[in-house]
Amino acid sequence: MLLIQYTLIYASVLIFVAFGGMFSERSGVINLGLEGIMVMGALGGAFVLYSLPAGTPAFVIILLTILASVLFGMLYSLFLAVAAINFKADQTLVGTAMNMLATAAAIVIVKSFNNARSGGTNPSAILDYIANRKVFLIGDFNIYMILTVILYVLLNKTRFGLRLMACGEHPQAADSVGINVYKMRYAGVLISGFCGGIGGIIYISAANSQWDFMYGVAGAGFLALAVMIFGQWNPLRIAASALLFGAFRAVADTYSAFDALIHLVPGDVYKMLPYIISLVVLAFTSKKSRAPKAEGIPYDKGTR
Numbered sequence: 001m002l003l004i005q006y007t008l009i010y011a012s013v014l015i016f017v018a019f020g021g022m023f024s025e026r027s028g029v030i031n032l033g034l035e036g037i038m039v040m041g042a043l044g045g046a047f048v049l050y051s052l053p054a055g056t057p058a059f060v061i062i063l064l065t066i067l068a069s070v071l072f073g074m075l076y077s078l079f080l081a082v083a084a085i086n087f088k089a090d091q092t093l094v095g096t097a098m099n100m101l102a103t104a105a106a107i108v109i110v111k112s113f114n115n116a117r118s119g120g121t122n123p124s125a126i127l128d129y130i131a132n133r134k135v136f137l138i139g140d141f142n143i144y145m146i147l148t149v150i151l152y153v154l155l156n157k158t159r160f161g162l163r164l165m166a167c168g169e170h171p172q173a174a175d176s177v178g179i180n181v182y183k184m185r186y187a188g189v190l191i192s193g194f195c196g197g198i199g200g201i202i203y204i205s206a207a208n209s210q211w212d213f214m215y216g217v218a219g220a221g222f223l224a225l226a227v228m229i230f231g232q233w234n235p236l237r238i239a240a241s242a243l244l245f246g247a248f249r250a251v252a253d254t255y256s257a258f259d260a261l262i263h264l265v266p267g268d269v270y271k272m273l274p275y276i277i278s279l280v281v282l283a284f285t286s287k288k289s290r291a292p293k294a295e296g297i298p299y300d301k302g303t304r
Contacts, residue, residue, distance in 0.1 A: 002254055003250050003254050006249075006254055007243065007246045009202070011246030011247075013220055013246075014199075014220070014246055015147065016199035018238050019147075020037070020224075021225055022233050024080075024188045024192035025168065026165050027168050028292060028297065029084050029085065029295070030295050032098075033095035033096075035099040035103075035216055035220070036098035036101065037200070037221070038199050038221050039099075041199070042069065042201050042213075042217065045069035045197070045204075045205070048067075049201075049205065052064065070193075073198070074190050075193070076098070077190055077192055077196070078190075078193070080095060081186050103213060164187065167294070168292035170293065203220055219275065222278075223274060248273050248277050249274045251273060252273055252274055
């Protein structure tokens with residue numbers, strides 16, 4: 001039962017972040033900065049979650065915390081949007097820099113915050129405080145399925161979604177019929193910030209309860225990228241892939257329950273399992289991947 005619960009929680013994190021990456025890359029912008037966006041979203045949400053007074057209704061806690069996470073995630077994703085769309089910078093380098101900057105900034109901010117409180121508040125006390133306020137129920141299977149359906153309809157059945165995909169496949173053709181490629185790419189990147197911010201706060205509040213950010217979000221953003229690639233940038237396939245990867249990530253946290261194997265297989269092997277699986281899966285599936293044709297290519301309006 002514990003394994004199923006953790007699977008749904010981790011799958012919720014992965015599906016949010018993977019969907020964010022999908023919208024960004026469907027618009028034509030590679031977002032390798034999902035890890036950093038998760039960290040910033042988690043940082044903003046954690047401060048709100050910690051600052052709310054005792055007795056605050058659960059609905060208000062959820063609403064304000066998610067709004068803060070979304071705001072921080074979207075604002076941080078603007079670094080990628082401005083650099084990649086306006087300045088036509090290398091999207092891979094920008095995303096990598098965002099990941100490094102976010103983790104370093106979060107560590108400095110949290111340490112400064114702890115030291116400023118009455119001679120220094122024990123980080124573990126803050127971590128326990130957040131862990132005791134696990135108000136996020138997004139691991140619930142019904143919400144998981146509803147999200148999948150909503151995003152599938154948004155991407156494949158609406159004018160916005162079809163225009164977004166057109167900008168990632170052939171931006172010159174999209175521009176020729178009056179679609180503003182720059183605006184659509186901004187929208188895709190901002191949606192990735194929206195989803196990544198939510199994924200970050202779910203990760204630290206329900207999946208990991210991590211506050212000090214010494215290890216960022218422990219590679220969850222890169223696992224989400226693997227889920228997106230394995231899911232072929234398709235919402236339904238991404239949902240199924242998130243469950244698969246979420247199960248392996250859950251095993252890494254519940255390996256002590258496997259009494260028969262615990263003495264045969266070291267615990268570190270279980271912790272490595274999600275990342276090993278991602279490498280194996282991508283090694284066998286990347287050749288058949290059908291990424292958007294124009295992803296990673298800066299759009300020049302004067303090019304035909």
